[in-house]
Amino acid sequence: MKRIVILGAGSGGTMLARHLFKKLPHDLYKITLVDPEARHYYQPGFLFLPFGQIEPEACYRPKTDFIPKGIQLKTDRALIIKPDIQQITLENGQHMHYDVLVVATGTHIAPEETPGMLGEGWRKDVFDFYSFEGAMALREKLAHWQGGRLVVHITETPIKCPVAPLEFAFLADAYFDEKGLRDKVQITYVTPLSGAFTKPRAAAKLGHLLEEKQIDIVTDFAIQEVDNAGKRIVSYDGIEVPYDLLVTVPTNLGDPVVANSGLGDDFGFLPVDKKSLQHRQYPNIFSLGDATNVPTSKAGSVAHFQSELLAANITRYLMGLPVRQDFDGHANCFIETGYGKALLIDFNYETEPVEGTFPIPGIGPMQLLTETRMNHLGKQAFHWIYFHMLLEGRSIPFVSPQMKVSGKKLNQITR
Amino acid sequence: MEKIIAGVTVDVNAEGYLTQISQWNENIASAIAVEEEVGPLGPKHWEVLKYLRDQQSRGTALSIRGIGKSGVVDIKTFYELFPNGPLKKASKIAGIPKPASCI
Numbered sequence: 001m002k003r004i005v006i007l008g009a010g011s012g013g014t015m016l017a018r019h020l021f022k023k024l025p026h027d028l029y030k031i032t033l034v035d036p037e038a039r040h041y042y043q044p045g046f047l048f049l050p051f052g053q054i055e056p057e058a059c060y061r062p063k064t065d066f067i068p069k070g071i072q073l074k075t076d077r078a079l080i081i082k083p084d085i086q087q088i089t090l091e092n093g094q095h096m097h098y099d100v101l102v103v104a105t106g107t108h109i110a111p112e113e114t115p116g117m118l119g120e121g122w123r124k125d126v127f128d129f130y131s132f133e134g135a136m137a138l139r140e141k142l143a144h145w146q147g148g149r150l151v152v153h154i155t156e157t158p159i160k161c162p163v164a165p166l167e168f169a170f171l172a173d174a175y176f177d178e179k180g181l182r183d184k185v186q187i188t189y190v191t192p193l194s195g196a197f198t199k200p201r202a203a204a205k206l207g208h209l210l211e212e213k214q215i216d217i218v219t220d221f222a223i224q225e226v227d228n229a230g231k232r233i234v235s236y237d238g239i240e241v242p243y244d245l246l247v248t249v250p251t252n253l254g255d256p257v258v259a260n261s262g263l264g265d266d267f268g269f270l271p272v273d274k275k276s277l278q279h280r281q282y283p284n285i286f287s288l289g290d291a292t293n294v295p296t297s298k299a300g301s302v303a304h305f306q307s308e309l310l311a312a313n314i315t316r317y318l319m320g321l322p323v324r325q326d327f328d329g330h331a332n333c334f335i336e337t338g339y340g341k342a343l344l345i346d347f348n349y350e351t352e353p354v355e356g357t358f359p360i361p362g363i364g365p366m367q368l369l370t371e372t373r374m375n376h377l378g379k380q381a382f383h384w385i386y387f388h389m390l391l392e393g394r395s396i397p398f399v400s401p402q403m404k405v406s407g408k409k410l411n412q413i414t415r
Numbered sequence: 416m417e418k419i420i421a422g423v424t425v426d427v428n429a430e431g432y433l434t435q436i437s438q439w440n441e442n443i444a445s446a447i448a449v450e451e452e453v454g455p456l457g458p459k460h461w462e463v464l465k466y467l468r469d470q471q472s473r474g475t476a477l478s479i480r481g482i483g484k485s486g487v488v489d490i491k492t493f494y495e496l497f498p499n500g501p502l503k504k505a506s507k508i509a510g511i512p513k514p515a516s517c518i
Contacts, residue, residue, distance in 0.1 A: 156480055162516045192479065193516055194503045200429060202518035220500035222479045222490070236479075237494045251480070266481045274474070295476060297517045331517065345518060353518050 005098040007078045009035035012289025012303035013104035018393035019311030036077040049135035051175045066391045081261040083282045100284050103270050105255030107290040113251040116226035126246045147184030148244030154191050159252045160298040167336045173213045174338030188216040199352040269293040275325035277310050296329035305330045305401040330403040334379040342375035348403040359398035361407030421446040439510030447508045464509045471511040
């Protein structure tokens with residue numbers, strides 16, 4: 001009996017396990033998921049939690065709800081991978097042999113990486129919303145906050161869901177407006193990149209949004225420290241941005257098991273081939289989702305598309321066939337812009353987000369790179385789709401793992 | 416689009432970044448450095464540029480953290496070498512794409 005061990009039972013690990021379970025004969029292959037966390041979080045909900053637009057209980061379900069009998073789930077933490085002897089060591093001291101290993105351990109925030117971020121102001125006037133606890137603490141804070149300088153800040157890239165901080169700024173604008181507090185809140189968006197929009201088509205089409213929503217922007221800001229006493233963030237070149245409320249996206253790191261096993265890049269992400277998702281040195285190690293270093297977004301849609309292709313590749317590997325180079329970096333993300341509207345983007349390694357119709361070319365009903373109510377309804381419906389279709393390893397009608405060029409306006413800019 | 420830099424015709428994008436990593440040479444780097452007001456390139460600049468090109472050829476995403484950990488230069492010095500947005504300027508001079516988000 002061959003053993004497939006998947007580290008991480010989040011979106012990517014769970015979907016992959018279910019695809020493999022459907023494909024492989026159960027008497028020949030044993031699939032084991034390893035994850036220390038008992039809850040499966042609906043992470044897109046963390047953006048809405050602080051604004052009271054989703055209830056906390058709607059943001060999680062037990063992991064066991066999504067793992068069929070026949071797939072083993074170990075609620076434990078993997079501490080070290082020994083690729084040369086194909087073995088994992090768990091926190092409980094147990095060793096596990098694997099024939100195929102999949103690293104799906106995701107990413108987590110590491111506020112301790114920035115001096116002062118975990119200082120006396122942490123979760124008093126310095127918050128994150130990339131963790132359930134952080135989003136809940138911020139929900140309490142916003143319910144009573146009477147206004148001042150709100151700074152929405154990205155520490156460094158890459159981060160999970162790169163558009164979430166921008167969405168947070170947009171939703172905050174609408175939230176305070178609806179509360180009658182907008183004139184008392186000054187919103188500043190602080191990014192280490194050269195702009196809120198760094199791709200030409202998105203910048204041309206959406207560049208006006210920040211000004212329209214009266215959101216100030218500070219670019220090229222590489223944070224050196226959070227000055228808790230002075231209530232300001234300071235960059236390496238001495239720029240200071242004062243805050244009354246700092247909502248930051250701390251450094252995102254991969255799981256320690258990757259770095260501790262000597263397999264990680266500077267951020268502890270696992271380098272794999274960007275098209276096959278296979279490790280270059282150890283062909284029986286694969287990875288998907290936020291845990292990889294592949295140059296596409298860290299997003300649930302990516303894990304979804306990867307899971308289908310990776311299940312096929314792992315099956316091919318087990319049968320002694322060459323793996324396919326068929327993951328194109330496809331990502332598909334809603335971007336909430338407030339007031340019941342949203343944008344939708346669909347892109348891959350080669351094609352930046354452009355205008356068009358989705359998922360049915362020429363029809364829609366959703367519009368790419370354009371603010372519409374239908375896109376927002378799509379995002380809301382996604383909550384149900386996530387729990388009832390995606391985690392079960394089902395496809396969404398008309399949405400293929402590889403990006404479709406049809407329905408996209410690739411060569412023209414429309415405003 | 417095409418642009419003549421240091422007497423050579425190269426392909427660049429709308430922001431002036433080289434789109435063909437192989438068209439780069441040291442004269443082109445020096446010319447872009449002057450244009451970007453980084454000034455004449457010293458030995459430390461060249462070390463950083465070489466590191467960035469190495470990282471790029473390995474498919475590693477560029478980050479301030481990566482540079483700080485590289486042992487080539489600390490972050491403070493990186494800012495002194497390439498003032499006002501060091502990553503975007505250094506990558507332009509190194510002839511590689513600037514760090515970007517998905518949109």
